[in-house]
Amino acid sequence: MEGTTHALTDDHRDLYDAADTERWAAEPDKRPGRTAFQRDRARVLHSAALRRLAGKTQVVTPGSRSYDWDASPRTRLTHSLECAQVGRELGAALGCDPDLVEAACLSHDMGHPPFGHNGEEALNEFAKDCGGFEGNAQSLRLLTRLEPKRFVPDPASGELVSVGLNLTRACLDAATKYPWARGDHPTDPGSVKFGAYEDDLPVFAWLRRGAPADRKCFEAQVMDWADDVAYSVHDFEDGLHAGHLDPNMLYAEPERTAIWQVAIGRYVPADTAPEELRAALDRLMEQEWWPHGYDGSAVAQSRLKDATSQLIGRFCLAAEGATREAYGSGRLTRYGAELVIPHEARNECAVLKAVADLYVMQRDEQERIRADQRIVLAELAEALSARAPEGLDPQFRAIFDAAQDDKARKRAVIDQIACLTDASARSLHARLTRRGRRAER
Secondary structure, eight states: OOOBOOOOOTTTTTTSOTTTTOBSSOOOOSSTTOOHHHHHHHHHHTOHHHHHGGGSBSSSOTTSGGGTTOSOOOBHHHHHHHHHHHHHHHHHHHTOOHHHHHHHHHHTTTTOOTTHHHHHHHHHHHTTTTTOOOHHHHHHHIIIIISOSOEEEOTTTOOEEEOTTOOBHHHHHHTOSSOSBTTOOSSOTTOSOOSBOGGGHHHHHHHTTTOOTTOOOHHHHHHHHHHHHHHHHHHHHHHHHTTSOOGGGGGSHHHHHHHHHHHBTTTBOTTOOHHHHHHHHHHHHTSTTSOOOOOSOHHHHHHHHHHHHHHHHHHHHHHHHHHHHHHOSSOOOTTSOOOOOOHHHHHHHHHHHHHHIIIIITSHHHHHHHHHHHHHHHHHHHHHHHHTTTTSOHHHHHHHHHOSSHHHHHHHHHHHHHHOOHHHHHHHHHHHOHHHHHHHO
16 A cells, blocks of 8 residues: 655755655645645644544643633643644754644644543553553554544455555654554663554554664654653643742752652653752743742733743753754754754753642642542443443444454454543443443432
8 A cells, every 4th residue: 555755845855755755555636736744734633633632631630620720721732732833843943844843743642542641551551461552652553544534445355444644654753752663662672662553563664664773753853852842841831820839949958859859760860860950940940031939910920921931942942052063054854863952951841840740740639530530441441341342433343343353352442442532531431330320420
């Protein structure tokens, strides 16, 4: 089912070649004038998978008491939109095709299940005997198989099979944060992070054709840093806005020690010295725009939003400047460069992550909510598996019926659960389990 190529504009002819714009299944352009990457961006933007992110947890659950202050907390969708804005501008400044980077940023979280990383852990436990579950590998599965956009005849059977959004090779590669299969991490075979399930290895091998082993393309590195910048800054902003974080607490040594303990090993290497993180936080707090107080007034909201912009600009300009210093002023794409992120910028970003983790994600209320979420997904997975194919939506029932073995049938159940929003997961759980029905009453 390989492949078709698309004309490039003169501006990009020397940057992205025919292999970069090839699609898994050949298809003609609908109308002239659009680049292949503009088509990719449009397909991701109009996908149901992207829309569903509006109902999926980013950090804390919409509707929980942590967000009584605001009826519109950040979700996976708003995070993806913010990541796309950051990535598009940073990528364009470095010479990448901006539509390509934006498409990758928009799609990077598509595979995340209900309840965010908490749901990811619950599904990974359920899937331990059929290849595990990983949100990034699920994103690839959605983009290349599950999202119903393009169907083509199977060469062997003649039956129609889905090729997902049928994105270009460069776009799929740019959306691949972990370019290895399960167990193939270049330095840590036991890592829970990977980019492709076993039965998706054919398309994974196709999109990685010609790529250096285990190396992320330049656009994927831009996407990855944009993701880090967006969620570290915005989670910190939300913590202040919600009243969970008093900036003055960050001066106290006991509070600082707790922050370093959260950061080291999770957001920075385990051998990082606390003094490095202390210096990073001090650099940020010495800035004129740093939010030293927040009372919820319009002026305070404006100052906080300015601090958010300053932080994003600081992190992006640091990466842009260091990368330009290393590679010069030319246009940087694919495997022609590595994104250089200064050590100091990484530490500053990590400190913000740790602050939000400590004061927002580790709140007692949130741990109670997460425990309940894990139970909901575990019970839902068991109930669907016991009833399948009954209870599966038509799309996933067809996948279940066509499966060749129990592992593939279990994967079909997991695919359906991963596509659910937080609310639809709870609703389906309530319909299928006695516990859920009691809770509804």
